[in-house]
Amino acid sequence: MTVATVAPALHALLNQFIDYAGLFPPAGLSLDQTVANYNSYQKSEYSWMLRWLVVPARDVDSLPASLNGRIAVLGDSDHIRATAIESKSVIFAQHPVYCEVSNLELLKPVKESGTFAKLRTGGIKAAAIPDINEVANFILACAELRLPFKATAGLHHPLRADYALTYDDDAPRAVMHGFLNVLMASAFAWHGERNIAAILSETDAAAFTFDDHAHWRGQMLSVEQIKESRQNFLHSVGSCSFDEPVRDLKAIGLF
Numbered sequence: 001m002t003v004a005t006v007a008p009a010l011h012a013l014l015n016q017f018i019d020y021a022g023l024f025p026p027a028g029l030s031l032d033q034t035v036a037n038y039n040s041y042q043k044s045e046y047s048w049m050l051r052w053l054v055v056p057a058r059d060v061d062s063l064p065a066s067l068n069g070r071i072a073v074l075g076d077s078d079h080i081r082a083t084a085i086e087s088k089s090v091i092f093a094q095h096p097v098y099c100e101v102s103n104l105e106l107l108k109p110v111k112e113s114g115t116f117a118k119l120r121t122g123g124i125k126a127a128a129i130p131d132i133n134e135v136a137n138f139i140l141a142c143a144e145l146r147l148p149f150k151a152t153a154g155l156h157h158p159l160r161a162d163y164a165l166t167y168d169d170d171a172p173r174a175v176m177h178g179f180l181n182v183l184m185a186s187a188f189a190w191h192g193e194r195n196i197a198a199i200l201s202e203t204d205a206a207a208f209t210f211d212d213h214a215h216w217r218g219q220m221l222s223v224e225q226i227k228e229s230r231q232n233f234l235h236s237v238g239s240c241s242f243d244e245p246v247r248d249l250k251a252i253g254l255f
Contacts, residue, residue, distance in 0.1 A: 007210035010254060012226040013183050014049050018245065019072055019150070019238045021054035025124050026166035027240035031059055035067070041242045049245070051236050052083055072098075086150075090115055098150050104141050111147045116235070121182065122154015124165050126174035129154060135177060136185070136197040143189040143233065152238030155179040157248050160203050179237050179245065180208055184216055187229035191221060205252040 006014075020041065021027075022034035029037070038053045053067060057075030060082070073082040078093035085097045090113045099110050100118040110117050119138050122129045130138075142149050157163055159178040164171040177200065185196040199216055202208070213220040221229075239245060249255045 006255070008212055008223050009214040009221070009226055010210035011048070012223045012230065013180075013187070013210070013214055015227075015230065016049065016051040017179070017183065017230070017237050018049050018242055019052045019054050019152075019236045020050060020242055021152070021238045021240045022242075023055060023059070024240050026171075029240075031055075031062060035063065037242065038067075046242075046246050050242065054086070054238055086118060086152075100152075104137060107138075107141050107145055107147060111145045117142055117147050117149035119149055119151045120153050121151050121177045122165075126165065126172065129174055129176060132197050132200045135182070135200055139182075139186050139189050139196060139234075140194065143186075146232075148233055148235055150236045150238065151179075151182055151234065155182060155237045156239055156241050156244045158245065158252060158254070159205055159248075160201065178202075179239075182237070183230075183234060184208065184214065186234035187214065187221055187226055188216070188219065190229040190233040191225055193219070205254075208254075210254065 020038050022029040022037055041047060041050050052070050052072040054072045057073050057079060060073055060079055068081055069083055071081055072084045072086055073079045074086045076087050076091060078085060078095060082095045084095050085093050087097060088100045090099050090110060091097055097115040098118040099115050100120060101107060101110060107117055121135060154176050157176060157178055158180040160181050162173055163176050164173050181200045181202055185199040188199060189196050207217050209215045213222055214226050
């Protein structure tokens with residue numbers, strides 16, 4: 001697989017969309033294994049989908065210098081080696097900050113502070129998964145504010161469906177959001193669409209097609225529109241797996 005064989009609109013949608021977070025559940029890998037995986041993914045044929053490595057502040061000093069410029073730091077203060085900071089409160093830093101909010105009323109202060117927003121879309125328990133309306137309302141509120149954001153947790157799979165919540169043999173299952181759903185819904189919202197709950201609800205892989213445009217059923221966006229939304233709106237998706245998204249995209253015939 002080369003970039004040339006990926007439909008232009010799909011490439012635009014998925015370009016640098018994964019922030020790799022192998023340290024975090026459900027993967028829960030060691031720091032050494034996480035770094036080794038990230039370095040391997042950077043050399044793979046799908047490296048164009050990879051953006052930053054996500055680590056907590058306590059681990060940053062253990063990272064090799066070769067990762068400088070590619071580190072997203074989870075913490076409540078700036079870090080000299082950070083490319084970006086991910087926090088649960090508004091902080092002021094020399095680097096971009098993604099602030100995870102607990103309710104939509106906090107989005108305006110986040111915007112006014114000059115930081116970005118962060119949406120948690122899942123977890124290792126079913127109760128951690130927000131419903132479709134919650135996700136839709138967050139995206140629409142950010143679109144109205146022209147507030148960029150990233151999404152994190154529970155977006156290992158392209159399509160909304162029932163999946164295991166962890167990698168354990170007896171893992172509980174739940175309906176999880178799909179990253180194609182979230183990326184496409186966000187792109188349409190950025191360009192004025194309000195009925196994005198229907199896109200977030202989509203479970204049929206055949207409803208999403210890609211060529212010189214990205215299509216969902218009867219609606220479509222151009223490559224330039226997709227690029228604009230990715231650059232200015234939904235920046236990335238945090239995932240503890242890189243292999244799983246690639247494998248699932250192959251399974252539904254997009255790769």
